[in-house]
Amino acid sequence: MKIIQERQSSRVPFDPNKPVSQENLKEILEAAHWTPTAHNMQNFDIIVIDNKAVLEKIGNIKSNISEEFLRENYGQLSFSKEELIKKKTGILGSMFPPNWTDPAKIAEVVKKAGPMPLTQSIRGSTTLLIVSYDSSKRAPASINDVLGFISLGCLMENMWLMAQSLGISIQILSSFSAPAVETELKKVLGIPEPMKIAFTCRLGYPIGASKYFRVRRDIEEFAHHNQFGNKGI
Numbered sequence: 001m002k003i004i005q006e007r008q009s010s011r012v013p014f015d016p017n018k019p020v021s022q023e024n025l026k027e028i029l030e031a032a033h034w035t036p037t038a039h040n041m042q043n044f045d046i047i048v049i050d051n052k053a054v055l056e057k058i059g060n061i062k063s064n065i066s067e068e069f070l071r072e073n074y075g076q077l078s079f080s081k082e083e084l085i086k087k088k089t090g091i092l093g094s095m096f097p098p099n100w101t102d103p104a105k106i107a108e109v110v111k112k113a114g115p116m117p118l119t120q121s122i123r124g125s126t127t128l129l130i131v132s133y134d135s136s137k138r139a140p141a142s143i144n145d146v147l148g149f150i151s152l153g154c155l156m157e158n159m160w161l162m163a164q165s166l167g168i169s170i171q172i173l174s175s176f177s178a179p180a181v182e183t184e185l186k187k188v189l190g191i192p193e194p195m196k197i198a199f200t201c202r203l204g205y206p207i208g209a210s211k212y213f214r215v216r217r218d219i220e221e222f223a224h225h226n227q228f229g230n231k232g233i
Helices: 002-006 022-033 052-059 067-074 081-087 106-113 143-165 179-189
Strands: 044-049 127-134 169-173 195-204
Touching (some): 002 143, 022 044, 044 052
Antiparallel strands (some): 044 127
């Protein structure tokens, strides 16, 4: 429970001079090995990237800020701790650049930013875990492969909790699965069809504080006893 509660997304730069050891990597992959997956399809492959030349190639791939992300992200922000405590969902707006939190400036921000290298997302990490999945595999009667995506979430959690137990920080990089970025990554890494990139884990040791203010709904707010609406247990 302590590991579950302490787990968080580390958004600060990682120490480029402190790599993740092979021993720890193997433990994280062992946690991945025991991931529960729908119908035991084991619908994932993991590419471990720790070679500086390959990291540099990946870092040079360009990615665009998503206007859709910024607009939807704005709707989930709180602008004070008091507001966040009251809402109990979402995150603080102070975690983002000020011009990302002004809906009137979002289109301008996207236009001015232009393509940015992925090195700005990697931020000093010496190890990436790129998780791919076989889009042709799915559990029986899993419409739109919902169970397959749940399985990928289980994989993420297994690796994340193991990393947390080892004192290794993780940030999930969803931008690596954006269509344009995925196309370039598949070329660099030789990922064949019909494999798709689900997400990427950025591993390492933070430079400076990485903790941030978090909230959760109370159990009585999301748990229903025997009938929806009968809150609590």
